Amino acid sequence: MIRIPSKLVEAIRQNVSDSETVNAAQLRANYQSNKDHQGMYDTYLMSRMPATYAAISRVLQEIPLDANVETVLDIGSGPGTGLWAVRERFDTLESYVGLEGDQGFISLAERLNTSISEHVVAWMPGRYPKGLPNIKADLVLMSYTVGENSPETVAKTIDHVWAHNVSEWLVVIEPGTPKGFKSILEIRAYITANGGNIYAPCKGNYNCPLIGQDWCHFSVRLERSQLQKKIKDATLPYEDEKFSYLIVRNTPVALCEESSRIIKKPMVRPGHITLDLCNESGYERKTVSKSQKETYRTAKKVEWGDSL
Structure with a gap:
C-alpha cells in the first residue's frame, strides 16, 4: 500500500479552501462544471492528486534506484504531483521542470512545493506540442495527460519528446481503461x-x-488520510487506483527469457494460487499448488503488476 507523504497531505490541507466545511457533493459539482475557479482545484487536490501520486510512485518503482536520475521534465505537470513522487524515489534528483498549460495549476504547484525547495524547480507555462522546450532530461514524465489530447497532438508531442527531451527514460501513465491502454499502445x-x-x-x-x-x-x-475520508464521506481507510503505463529507455534492455508480468490480481484459493502472466511468448494462466513448495512461497508474496 502506498502512503502519501505527510508533507504532501499537510500541503493539500493548507491549500484547500475552507477544508473543514467543503463536502464531496460540492467538490464533484465544482469539478464537473469545468470552470476556472478555486473549487475545481480543491476538487483535484482532494480527489485526484493522492491517487495520481500513488500511480506515479508505483510505476517509478520499476526504475532501479541506481539509475542516477538527476534531471526530470514533467509534461502536463498539473499541481506538481510528479515532483513529489520523483523526489521520494530518487535521492539523486537535482532539478525538475514542470510544463503546464493551466496557470491555476502552476500557481497551485508553486504553493504546494514550497516545503520541498531543496531541488532546483521551474514551472513553465505552455501547451504541447508547440510549447515543448528543447531541453534534455534523464527522465521525462507524462502522467494522465496523453488521453486528454487528439491523436495528432499526441503524435507530434511524442515525436518532439523522443527526439529532443529524452536522455534516458520516458515514463507514460494513463488511466487503466481500454482508452488509456489504446493511448499506451500507440506510443x-x-x-x-x-x-x-x-x-x-x-x-x-x-x-x-x-x-x-x-x-x-x-x-x-x-x-486515505483523515481529510480524504472526510471529504469523500468514505469509511474505508484505502482506495484503489487503476492505471496503464509504459517505461522506455534509450539504452538497450537486457532481456530475461523467463521474466513474466502478473497482469491481474492473483487468485488465492485453498491449496493453490492462480496467476495471469504475460511475456514474449504470450498470455498464460498458471496455477501453483501448495505441493510446489518454493514456487508456492514465491507466489504467495507477489502482487498484481509484479514481475515473476
Missing part, C-alpha cells in the same frame, strides 16, 4: 519504430500479446 508503436527500448511492463519490443483480447492495466492501493 509504444511509435517508440519501437524509432529506436526506443521497452523496459516495462514488457521487457522488450515484442508485439503486445493482449491486443484484441484484453487491456493491460494495473492497480495500486493508497492509504
Whole structure:
C-alpha cells in the first residue's frame, strides 16, 4: 500500500479552501462544471492528486534506484504531483521542470512545493506540442495527460519528446481503461519504430500479446488520510487506483527469457494460487499448488503488476 507523504497531505490541507466545511457533493459539482475557479482545484487536490501520486510512485518503482536520475521534465505537470513522487524515489534528483498549460495549476504547484525547495524547480507555462522546450532530461514524465489530447497532438508531442527531451527514460501513465491502454499502445508503436527500448511492463519490443483480447492495466492501493475520508464521506481507510503505463529507455534492455508480468490480481484459493502472466511468448494462466513448495512461497508474496 502506498502512503502519501505527510508533507504532501499537510500541503493539500493548507491549500484547500475552507477544508473543514467543503463536502464531496460540492467538490464533484465544482469539478464537473469545468470552470476556472478555486473549487475545481480543491476538487483535484482532494480527489485526484493522492491517487495520481500513488500511480506515479508505483510505476517509478520499476526504475532501479541506481539509475542516477538527476534531471526530470514533467509534461502536463498539473499541481506538481510528479515532483513529489520523483523526489521520494530518487535521492539523486537535482532539478525538475514542470510544463503546464493551466496557470491555476502552476500557481497551485508553486504553493504546494514550497516545503520541498531543496531541488532546483521551474514551472513553465505552455501547451504541447508547440510549447515543448528543447531541453534534455534523464527522465521525462507524462502522467494522465496523453488521453486528454487528439491523436495528432499526441503524435507530434511524442515525436518532439523522443527526439529532443529524452536522455534516458520516458515514463507514460494513463488511466487503466481500454482508452488509456489504446493511448499506451500507440506510443509504444511509435517508440519501437524509432529506436526506443521497452523496459516495462514488457521487457522488450515484442508485439503486445493482449491486443484484441484484453487491456493491460494495473492497480495500486493508497492509504486515505483523515481529510480524504472526510471529504469523500468514505469509511474505508484505502482506495484503489487503476492505471496503464509504459517505461522506455534509450539504452538497450537486457532481456530475461523467463521474466513474466502478473497482469491481474492473483487468485488465492485453498491449496493453490492462480496467476495471469504475460511475456514474449504470450498470455498464460498458471496455477501453483501448495505441493510446489518454493514456487508456492514465491507466489504467495507477489502482487498484481509484479514481475515473476
